Amino acid sequence: MRNPLFRPRALVAAGTAAVLALGAAACGDSGESDADVTFWHIQNEDPMKSTWQALADEWSEESGQTVEVSAIAVEDFKTRLSTQTQAGDLPDLYNTWGGGVLAEQVEAGLVRDISGLPCLDKVNPIALESYTIDGKLYAIPFDQGVVGFWYNKDLFAQAGITDTPTTWAEFTEDVQTLKDAGITPIALGGGDKWPIHYYWTYLAMRLVGLDGLAAAAESGDFSGPGFVQAGQLLADLAAMEPFQEGFESATYGEADGEAAVMGEGLAAMELMGQWGPQVQRDASGTEGIGESLAFFPFPAVEGGPGTATEFLGGGGGFAAGADAPDEIEDFMCYLLEEQNQARVVKDGNMSTVAANPEAVLPEPNHEQQAVIDALATATDTQLYLDQAYPPSIGSTINDASQGLVLGELTPEDFVAMVNEAWAAEQ
Incomplete structure (x- = not known):
């Protein structure tokens, strides 16, 4: 077993010190x-x-x-x-x-x-x-x-969902089942971008594995088919319109943002870290949904080497x-x-x-x-990519994740943006 908690990467590109020189204005x-x-x-x-x-x-x-x-x-x-x-x-x-x-x-x-x-x-x-x-x-x-899915057990039960999904196919089926029951499946703070990058990162982790993700970062090349497929699966999810109304500009922690929607019981799931339940209470100004709140890991993706026991964290x-x-x-x-x-x-x-x-x-x-x-x-x-990688790379992944979900970028555009950002770091 490798390190069970954190997987930081030594990814500081040459020339970084010059970028951070004291001559900045x-x-x-x-x-x-x-x-x-x-x-x-x-x-x-x-x-x-x-x-x-x-x-x-x-x-x-x-x-x-x-x-x-x-x-x-x-x-x-x-x-x-x-x-x-x-x-x-x-x-x-x-x-x-x-x-x-x-x-x-x-x-x-x-x-x-x-x-x-x-x-x-x-x-x-x-x-x-x-x-x-x-x-x-x-x-x-x-x-x-x-990071995993915090979910509302009452809303799952209301939609007739009795088990949490273990595969991506089961997850998207549950999303559709929730929509058919008139329930918003997922709360998302699209305006803050970083909550979206969790989805692409997890899909990439599942499709290429952590070793594949590390190899891509070390080479600065994310052109492999697994990374493109990760983008396509995220784009397909977005096309299902699973998010709350106004998610495009919603923040994560503001009064009308992602966490508040979960805290008020208005969506069935959010993909978030261990801090999620407290922010749900803080942002909604409520006591949250109490014992109805539970957790499940990001599902496995069929055909990929990554497993549901590998976490973003x-x-x-x-x-x-x-x-x-x-x-x-x-x-x-x-x-x-x-x-x-x-x-x-x-x-x-x-x-x-x-x-x-x-x-x-x-x-x-x-x-x-x-x-x-x-x-x-x-x-x-794996440490969150917008922190594990140099800042210019992390921000590019966040920007590209938002663009993908909003339909402004293709999966191929996504990897091209990331590759260009890595090239600029050399």
Whole structure:
């Protein structure tokens, strides 16, 4: 068995450091603060917005260091962090998913090496792998898990569906059955693009396997028939019109977006990570659908070598900017104290990265248990492509995924765009 949780790729192309040179014209927001420590994260809704603030305040009181906390929506965060990266001025502590994006920042000398952090014994070593580059550690994790279909058991039952699909053919049959019953099959935040890339990535994983995906990335060539077929299957799904009305411009986490549609019980499924149930509640302003919410893996695709035990996955972590004060390591260790990990897991409905999971998550709820069970069955996992690959490649895959679903691109156009993006990185 290969690594059962994360499969980060060392995919930083030559010349990356030059792209991230300090001569970029962007203004360094993180350097303008009068605080001792700047802390950027993406949990911009309560309860986690307040939890991170409280942890920062408590550490500030203990350490005497002032902390300026910025809670930033995901897409805005990516844009701002890209600007700061180009300016060579990253926040002292900031959210990261690891992979190629973090690797580029490391290559440019913008991230602190925390390999000697004294509190790493509080973390499951497997959870550190996405943030380890050339044998050195550059971030601490706070969450990990996998992407799969969260589904509404009541809506499935209403449509007469008694079993979750295990193959793509069964999945599309269920989509049609839900449509015939007057139920919106899938919630999708098409305006944010990245939720769409999960579909193409999974289809490619199933049709070419993880080794095939890795080989294509290493060569920069996605022209193989499996990648074209992945695009065709996604285009065929979109042609079934399975998504909620207005999905084209809907975001993931806004009040009328993908997560809200699921949280309000208005769609039967969404393809999302371990954070999905909490965002459903946050975005909809409801308690979600409770025990009616369940989880199943992305199905196998007939004829492909990939299996349903190979997951798209990852988690959230925090990296420290290279210019952060030395006290940042004490702050990171404060966040990793077991009682603080427990607060994050409870308030954010997250999975645990603790070395001693029972101390942090003694009684997982049914949503957390679903993620735990999926991880237990995983034989391998691929990091989200918009994080595993260099930023220009990841954004191209997101753009192309949206274009494919909207009917603006063909499957052949998709792979051509990705190949051109890889060629530009050389």
